Amino acid sequence: MFAKKTLLSGRGAIVGLLLAALTLSACSSGDDKGGGSPGASNNGGDSADSPVSITIDPANGSDLNPAKPITVKAANGTLADVTVSNAAKNKPVKGDFSADRTSWTTSEPLGYGSTYQIVAHAKDGKGKTAEQQGKISTLSPRQQANPNLIPAPGAVAQGGVGVGQPIVFSFGQPVKNKAEVEKHLSVESTPKQDGGWYWIDDKNVHYRPKEYWKPNTQLKVSAKIYGVDFGNGVYGATDRTESYKVHDSWVAKADGGTEQMQIFHNGQMVKSMDISMGKDATPTHLGPHVISDKHENYTMDSCTYGVCQGQPGYYKSNEKWSQRISNDGEFVHENPNSVGQQGSSNVSHGCINLNDENAKWFYQNLGLGDVVEVTNSGGPQLPVWDLYGDWSVPWDKWQAGSAIK
The missing domain is CATH 2.60.40.3780 (Immunoglobulin-like)
Known part of the structure; x- marks a missing residue:
């Protein structure tokens, strides 16, 4: 009896120890943040023991x-x-x-x-x-496209550009992925003005504000196109960022009905001139024109726009104080041969003719980016592609010319 009682007591002690151990384990499991024995690595790894x-x-x-x-x-x-x-x-x-x-x-x-x-x-x-x-x-591109800027910053006088100046990127290579390229182009204006891009063709995209630039606007123009896929194996050659300054507002209003041109400086009329515009056979284009080039002496040659020697209407002559207002041969310039008709009739090949005194004054006061608005000429609207016909496009249609929809 004594031996049996001793055996039962031993079993009770073992059971008690096991219950105590289980109880201790259950109570301490919530405080064991490591989830394992000391020195054991966690499932997530121990950065102190992981190799660099x-x-x-x-x-x-x-x-x-x-x-x-x-x-x-x-x-x-x-x-x-x-x-x-x-x-x-x-x-x-x-x-x-x-x-x-x-x-x-x-x-x-x-x-x-x-x-x-x-x-x-x-x-x-x-x-x-x-x-x-x-x-x-x-990668090795089939061709690379450079972000050529018009007007070229080096060609812009220290005084800046006029209020009508569009910003043009001419890439030299066809752009298939127009939307992707356009995402990497920007024009920042100070003060801020609404503006947008318009694709003239597969190589040229223009930017202008909704209305003429405000005088003294600062422009920062960027093309972040290096590595951008233009499509068909063409990639952007380099990034480019340039700055422009917009000077005072100069706007000339040329009226073919009155044969007068009024000049406005910052909204105030400062001069009126007798003019002769394009005759019926070669009328001056209607709408806003932008001065894109100027020369004290320039040879006017109709062959530059397809009317060459031996053809009806051919001409070649040297003219003074010439400022280009479209790419198809329209200029504002001095013409002594039409002085008798200036102020009374339109007899030119499409240019706006002035006498020497007025042409010199116009040349000295207006320049790149300044505006010549033509009305009552009897001609068609200046095309958007005819540098610069940008302002002839209504704003809603201009916005539709963006590749980003």
Whole structure:
């Protein structure tokens, strides 16, 4: 009996110990943040015990867009050095580290049709190091399109451009992906004015405000097109940013009915001139014209717009104080041969004729971007493609000329 009682007591003690252990485990499980025994690694990894590592984006690949930056990152440590170099030229690419040196990004674009070697080293707090390498190649365009600007900034006088001046990008290569290219073009005006882009054709896109620029407006024009896919194997050749200044408002109003041209400076009429515009056979275009070029002496040759020597209407003569107002041969200029008709009848080949005194005054006071508005000429509207027929297009139709819908 004594032995049996002792055995039962032993079993009771074991059961009691097991229950106590289970109870202790249940009570402490909610406070055990680690979810395991001390020293065991978590499912998510223990950064203190994980080795330093490096990732490169992109690390490898071909036909990559050179405008995409290369980014190198270190995990569980910091970057010691990063080298990205053109394999053919052995020329390093510039880049910048983040403040904590856990990342590095190229700060200049890569070149087209080039191969680059990437080597990066990193270390952790205990001095352990890591190395990572990569190699990429960039795409080779069939053609590259340059963002040629009109008016050319170098051709603009220090005084700036007139209130009618459109901004033109002429790319030299056909643009298939017009909307994509247009997204990378911008004109910032100070003070701000509503404006928009209008595609004249596959190579030329124009920008103008809803109304003439306000005098003394500052313009910042940008084309961020490097690496942009124009379509059909054509890519943007380079980015470009330029600035323009809009000077005082100069607007000339030429009336073919009265044979008078009134000149307005900042909205106030300052001069009136006798004129002779295009005769019935060669009428001056209607609508706003913009001065795009000027010469003290210029040879007028009808062959430049298709009427050459031996054909009816051919002419070739040297004229003074000439300012171009369209690409098909319309100018404001001095013409001594029509002085007798100036103020009474229209006898020119489409130009606006002035006497010497008035032509010189006009030349000295008006210039690139200033406006000549033609009314009652008997001619057709100036076409939008006829540099610059932009202002002949109503604003709603101008907005419809954008590729971004």
